[in-house]
Amino acid sequence: MRKNPYHSGPVSDHFDGLRFFNPGGAAPKGFRDMLRWQRNGARQQWPVQVPVTPAKPAPRIDDLTVTMIGHATLLIQVAGLNILTDPVWSDRASPVSFAGPRRAAAPGIAFADLPPIDAVLLSHNHYDHLDLATLRRLHAAHDPLLLTPLGNDSIVAKAIPAMRMAAGDWGAALPLAHLTLHLEPCHHWSARGMRDRSMALWAAFLLDTPAGRIVHIGDTGFDQGRPYRNLRARHGAPRLAILPVGAYEPRWFMRDQHQDPFEAVEGFELLGAAHAIGHHWGTFQLTDEAREAPPDALGQALAAKGIPPDRFRALHAGEAWAIPA
Numbered sequence: 095m096r097k098n099p100y101h102s103g104p105v106s107d108h109f110d111g112l113r114f115f116n117p118g119g120a121a122p123k124g125f126r127d128m129l130r131w132q133r134n135g136a137r138q139q140w141p142v143q144v145p146v147t148p149a150k151p152a153p154r155i156d157d158l159t160v161t162m163i164g165h166a167t168l169l170i171q172v173a174g175l176n177i178l179t180d181p182v183w184s185d186r187a188s189p190v191s192f193a194g195p196r197r198a199a200a201p202g203i204a205f206a207d208l209p210p211i212d213a214v215l216l217s218h219n220h221y222d223h224l225d226l227a228t229l230r231r232l233h234a235a236h237d238p239l240l241l242t243p244l245g246n247d248s249i250v251a252k253a254i255p256a257m258r259m260a261a262g263d264w265g266a267a268l269p270l271a272h273l274t275l276h277l278e279p280c281h282h283w284s285a286r287g288m289r290d291r292s293m294a295l296w297a298a299f300l301l302d303t304p305a306g307r308i309v310h311i312g313d314t315g316f317d318q319g320r321p322y323r324n325l326r327a328r329h330g331a332p333r334l335a336i337l338p339v340g341a342y343e344p345r346w347f348m349r350d351q352h353q354d355p356f357e358a359v360e361g362f363e364l365l366g367a368a369h370a371i372g373h374h375w376g377t378f379q380l381t382d383e384a385r386e387a388p389p390d391a392l393g394q395a396l397a398a399k400g401i402p403p404d405r406f407r408a409l410h411a412g413e414a415w416a417i418p419a
Contacts, residue, residue: 214238
């Protein structure tokens with residue numbers, strides 16, 4: 095019988111003893127579907143490199159400011175703490191340095207210009223989110239606490255044994271200094287190779303802070319809105335939602351695991367969030383859409399709903415936003 099190399103624990107409504115799954119949701123597409131997609135000839139051409147003006151953030155922020163670094167990597171400065179999400183400073187989102195998706199946008203903060211990093215939120219183990227080379231650098235320079243769903247801690251511990259970590263299941267509440275991090279369901283999957291599909295968990299994050307609630311979702315399918323309705327029902331409406339808006343074409347292949355900007359706006363409304371940031375676009379070309387398609391589609395989706403565009407912004411690398419009260 096096969097064993098899960100990352101996690102052993104009791105069977106639950108989203109873990110069958112070997113793999114995690116999305117209760118009542120669709121499973122990711124298989125290898126044949128991936129080949130069909132790769133042969134469709136619809137992949138748009140991205141620029142090799144786009145200009146980026148890196149930010150130099152303040153050491154600490156008392157209220158709430160977020161700076162886009164690139165893809166799903168953001169610096170959240172809130173209530174005196176500095177938190178990174180899914181940090182990737184590497185040139186490629188790949189298990190190897192010589193192949194795989196290459197950065198089209200340099201990091202929006204140079205690594206040497208980071209303020210003291212207190213914590214890292216790691217949403218799941220795909221290579222565009224879990225980059226061991228970056229985590230090694232962060233451990234050496236800042237010794238942050240890493241907080242993550244079940245199984246991802248085993249992957250990191252094998253590579254960086256001394257890294258401070260806390261892992262939890264959906265529904266867990268993990269302490270982070272004077273904040274609380276809640277791990278909540280979203281609709282995705284995980285894998286680092288060909289034989290470990292969905293053996294580590296994925297999650298959405300809700301940060302309870304003195305400056306308000308912050309939702310961060312690294313990746314999710316819309317899943318009939320369930321991730322959003324459940325979050326609001328459990329925690330109330332957030333001040334800020336950080337939601338993926340890219341890597342969504344072709345829809346027949348990506349729909350179940352990657353929402354598009356129109357679905358992100360629906361999620362924003364279901365959450366009742368005051369403001370939102372769109373991420374997961376413009377850095378690594380993972381799917382077929384053009385580089386600027388996500389912010390363009392986001393603008394269309396907001397206009398169709400009559401939502402002011404200054405409430406939901408797709409930030410560019412190096413762009414910082416002091417979130418309105």
